[in-house]
Amino acid sequence: MANVFHQRLDELDELLVDMARRVGEAIEHASAALLAIDTEAAAAIVAADEDLNALQFRVDDRIVELMTRYEPVATDLRFILAAVRISVDLERMGDLAKHVAKSVLLRAPAPAIPDSLREDFAGMGQAAVRISEKLVRVLAERDQMEATQLGLDDDVLDALQQRVHDQIPDLGYGPQVAVDAALLARFFERFGDHAVRISHQVVYLVTGDVHLDRS
Secondary structure, rough: OOHHHHHHHHHHHHHHHHHHHHHHHHHHHHHHHHHHHOHHHHHHHHHHHHHHHHHHHHHHHHHHHHHHHOOOOOHHHHHHHHHHHHHHHHEEEHHHHHHHHHHHHHOOOOOOHHHHHHHHHHHOOOOOOOOHHHHHHHHOOOOHOOOOHHHHHHHHHHHHHHHHHHHHHOOOOHHHHHHHHHHHHHHHHHHHHHHHHEEEEHHHHHHHHOOOOOO
């Protein structure tokens, strides 16, 4: 019974890592589609979100099975409780990548962002990809040190979001462009926030210390 239980725990761990990898691919491709006005790639990202949702359902099913059949305690219980929150944040990160892709489809063939903001959104995309890559390692290796450093990349996203907001009054393209730019910057910023929330869960899993997250 114990061997089966730990096999199920390992499978849960693998599902979370798989979700994180897919989320990273989604934001990378969404960022590229945003800059290139690539509607084909954007549509593929929107469609692929269903697969991510299906993975979250599998995580939920596995958590219910582990809680009802095996009576987990100590570190195993911490992992299962953390997995509940982690899967929710990963699913929301996937939704944010989908929102970026939908913005491409909504405005095509016109760009969803003005040329003057391309460099800032390229930087946001790069920061989001770095966060995603680190997040996969944090989940796969339960690396507490790297988990605590995710906030540095999130700071980059916060700064770029503020930079976009500071430029919006001077864009001169009308209210729709301003709204689009503000929303897209918010999508990237929230993507980073959810990754930081997950990193807090990993620290909780490793140490047992609760991080009071107010993001």
